[in-house]
Amino acid sequence: MHRLLTAIVFIFIASIAFGQTRSVFIEELTSYEIRDAMAAGKTSAIIFAGGLEQNGPHMALAKHNVIARYAAGQIAERLGNALVYPIVPFSPAGDPIAKTGHMRFPGTVSLSSEVFLGVMRQAAQSAAAAGFKNIFLMGDHGQGQSELRVAAESVDADWRAKGTRVYYVSDVNTKAGQQIAAYLKEKNIVAGGHAAVAETSQVMFLDQNKSLIHADKFAVSAAGPETTTGVGGNPAPATAELGRQFLEFKITAAIDQIKALMAQK
Numbered sequence: 001m002h003r004l005l006t007a008i009v010f011i012f013i014a015s016i017a018f019g020q021t022r023s024v025f026i027e028e029l030t031s032y033e034i035r036d037a038m039a040a041g042k043t044s045a046i047i048f049a050g051g052l053e054q055n056g057p058h059m060a061l062a063k064h065n066v067i068a069r070y071a072a073g074q075i076a077e078r079l080g081n082a083l084v085y086p087i088v089p090f091s092p093a094g095d096p097i098a099k100t101g102h103m104r105f106p107g108t109v110s111l112s113s114e115v116f117l118g119v120m121r122q123a124a125q126s127a128a129a130a131g132f133k134n135i136f137l138m139g140d141h142g143q144g145q146s147e148l149r150v151a152a153e154s155v156d157a158d159w160r161a162k163g164t165r166v167y168y169v170s171d172v173n174t175k176a177g178q179q180i181a182a183y184l185k186e187k188n189i190v191a192g193g194h195a196a197v198a199e200t201s202q203v204m205f206l207d208q209n210k211s212l213i214h215a216d217k218f219a220v221s222a223a224g225p226e227t228t229t230g231v232g233g234n235p236a237p238a239t240a241e242l243g244r245q246f247l248e249f250k251i252t253a254a255i256d257q258i259k260a261l262m263a264q265k
Contacts, residue, residue: 021033021040021042021083024073024076024083024084025069025073025083025084026083026084026085027086034083034130037083038130038131041081042081042083043081043131043132043133043134044079044081044082044083044132044133044134044135044136045082045083045084045085045132045135045136046072046075046076046082046083046084046085046136046138047085047088047120047123047124047127047135047136047137047138048068048069048071048072048084048085048087048088048138048139048140049068049087049088049091049116049120049137049138049141049144049148050064050065050066050067050068050069050087050088050089050090050139051063051065051089051090051091051093051139051140051144052064052065052089052090052093052107052108052109053091053093053102053107053109053110053141054102054105054106054108054230055195055199055231056195056217056219056230056235057217057229057230057231058195058200058213058215058217058219058231059195059199059200059203059213059214060203060211060212061107061108062212063199063202063212064091064140064141065089066203066206066207066212067140067199067202067203067206067247067250068139068140069084069087070206070247071172071247071250071251071254072084072138074247074251075251075254075255075258078251078255079255079258082136083132085123085127088119088120088123088139090110090111090116090119091110091111091116091139091141091143091144092110092113092116092143092144092147093108093110093111093141093143094108094110095110096110105230113144113147116144116147117150117151120148120151120152121154121155124137124151124152124155125155125159128155128158128159128162128166132164133163133164133165134165134167135155135164135165135166135167136166136167136168136169136258137152137166137167137168137169138168138169138170138254139172139173140172140173140250142173145170145173145174149168149170151168152166152167152168153166153168165265169257169258169261170257171256171257172250172251172254172257173250175253175257176246179253180198180246180249183245183249184197184198189237190234191233192231192233192234192235193233194230195230195232195233195235196231196232196233196235197233197234197235197236197238197242199235200213200235200238200243201239201240201241201242201243201246202243203243204238204239204240204243205240205241205242205243205247206243206247213238218234218236219231219235220235
């Protein structure tokens with residue numbers, strides 16, 4: 001009897017360990033660990049696009065990528081059945097030949113619409129080929145959202161008959177953006193746009209090493225695509241607590257939409 005109980009306990013502990021994963025980020029796992037995680041139920045893949053672009057004199061270029069990695073990891077952890085592909089670090093950010101948009105400032109990397117669409121399609125195809133059954137495409141950068149939708153629809157059409165679905169999760173950008181704007185309005189804070197209070201607050205919350213935000217270099221200019229300072233508004237009211245709330249909007253909006261999409265299957 002004692003041996004039987006010992007065997008049962010061993011099997012129970014082993015089953016728990018089997019279901020656990022060292023990390024939700026596949027780049028930190030071996031292919032064997034990914035295989036075992038998928039066998040234990042992690043059959044969803046998150047492919048999140050960030051971006052590398054100027055953010056004025058006060059904020060490092062890593063903004064979108066830092067936000068995307070944190071949000072993707074939190075979404076996967078809370079869903080419990082997902083792994084995260086490496087953050088796609090580039091997105092459409094202006095014409096490098098005509099030097100429009102953020103390409104007017106050094107450091108920005110911009111992909112054309114066609115290239116960005118192709119990268120997202122092939123990343124989704126790779127996840128499908130790996131055996132993931134549900135693949136979610138989303139992005140933190142405003143530009144590129146339509147390409148994410150087209151990429152998801154395209155790969156979904158190719159793989160649906162094989163039992164794999166691919167979805168575009170728009171709410172992490174659009175719905176969360178609306179919630180952030182409403183929250184700032186309620187607090188009587190002017191939202192602004194690029195690199196202003198909302199984005200600065202999120203990076204401020206995530207900037208554990210205090211190396212990404214330079215509060216002594218806040219610049220202000222009118223919101224718009226061709227700002228003179230590289231900042232579309234006023235980042236000065238930014239706080240880490242605002243950033244925590246705004247990131248929670250993004251994470252919750254994405255999870256709610258994913259759950260709704262799964263309920264429609």
